[in-house]
Amino acid sequence: MTSGKKDIDRPLGRDAKPSRKSRGRSFGKGSILLGLAAVAVVGVSLAVSLRERPFRTPVPVAVTEPVETTTVAETKPEATSVRTGAPDAAIVKVTPQESEPASGNGVIVIRDPSAMGQHPRLAHLPDRALIEESEAGPLPVRQPGGRRPFDVYARSWSGARGARIAVVIGGLGLSQTTTQRAIEALGPEVTLAFAPAGNSLSRWMQTARKAGHEIILQVPMEPFGYPNENPGRNTLTVDSGEGQNLSRLRWALSRITNYTGVMNYMGGRFTADEGALEPVMEELSKRGLMYLDDGTSARSKAQDLASSLSVPFAAADVLIDPIGGNRRPAPADILKKLDELERIARAKGYAIGTGSAFDETIDTVAGWANEVAGRGIEIVPISAVAFDPEAR
Known part of the structure; x- marks a missing residue:
């Protein structure tokens, strides 16, 4: 009766305490397990401490993270609307790395640049496969599989109409x-x-890429005079x-990477001079690079050669800071x-302006760029408005 009374008075859900003998037996088993676990942890820690750390020394050249590449290749995301490459191409539904022309209607199907480009956090690091x-x-080069510096180092944009x-x-x-x-x-x-x-070009390249800029390389060429x-x-x-x-071209091309x-x-x-320019264009085609014509010479053969040699091409419409007698733009x-530039862009869908790094140019362009979106115009990287023969 005494035992039964205690059971009745006990709060619901609370079991009776185990006997002292039972508790002692359980504690002994737990101690053995904890001891074995401690030995295992010490052994693993010792092995790790003695092993050479693979990331102790930074690697100056890196490839886009394999995780990112694998994710894109294996998950096969749904088709998205993209406009890139040829400026006048219609926006079409594409899947990553698709580049087949649509049949019958002449619509150009364009590759999704996000399937080939770098992760933004790695944009300042050269892709080893393209060196x-x-x-x-170090010279830029296209991969046998078709990846080009033009594709990989291009900055993304909205793709909007x-x-x-x-x-x-x-x-x-x-x-x-x-x-x-x-x-x-x-x-x-x-x-x-x-x-x-220029000086310290590798450092400035990395700084510019970390800030999100697409970059290109200027090559000095003979002017009249x-x-x-x-x-x-x-x-x-x-x-x-x-x-x-x-x-001389390869010397220039080796000065920086990621362009x-x-x-x-x-x-x-x-x-x-077509004879002088053609070998240059052939070299750019071999290396998967774009050519931007500054638009100052109406006699340039660059566009025709770029088209025949599969070089992505763009030509400037306006020099935005022509210099006068005082040698400074106003x-x-x-x-x-x-x-x-805005009028041209509204008329044909896009426009390209070039300028120099004068203080006046930097300040004026920076202020204008903050306002132009409100007028329905998007500022895009140069690769977004280049005609790409390989996108057909």
Whole structure:
């Protein structure tokens, strides 16, 4: 009876305490298990501490994270609307890495750049598969499977319908102060062009890419009036011959990495000579690079050669900061040129403007870029408005 009374008075859900003998037996088993676990942890910790750490030394060249690539390749996301490559191409439904032309209606099906590009956090690191080591230094090269620097290093954009403007600001790397100012003041949508004769180019490339900019490389080419008008060191000239010009081109190409293409610096005479320009275009095609014509020479053969040699191509519509007798552009004149760019973009869907890294240009473009979206225009990287023969 006494035992039964205790059971009745006990709160619901609370079991009777085990006997002292039972508790002692359970505690002994737990102690053995805890002891074995402790020995295992100590053993594993010792093995890890003695093992060489694989990431102790940073690797200067890295490939896009395999996890990202595997995820894209295996999950096969649904088709999305994309507009890239040819500026006049219609927006179409595509799946990653699809590039087959639609049958019958002439619509160009364009690859989704997100399937080939870098993760934004790795944009400052060269893709090892796109680097060729040479006597000149690291050179960009296309992979046998078709991946190109033009694809991988391109900055993404919305793909939305509407007017688009690409602005390219060049001459970076020559002045440390100006280069830093341009990277910090200009929005990431603005494309930056580096001069191969600049200083600390690898550092500035990484800084620009971390800030989100697409970058291109300026190549000095012979103008009319050369050498009185001199673009600088290792200028490509009509009379130098193919071998010397290719050597000078490769020197320029090796100065930085992670760029989508090249742009002529001066070069009115050189770009007008098909025989001199053709080997250059062949080299760019081999290396998977775009060519941007600054648009200052009506005699340039670049567009025809780019089309025949499968080189992505773009040509500037407006020089936004022409310099006068005082050798400095006026902000009011720059704004007029930017207004002209807007008119062209509304008329044909896109426009391209080029300028130099003057303080006046940087400040004016930075202010204008903050306002232009409100007028229904998107600032895009230069790769977004380049015609790509391989996207057909």
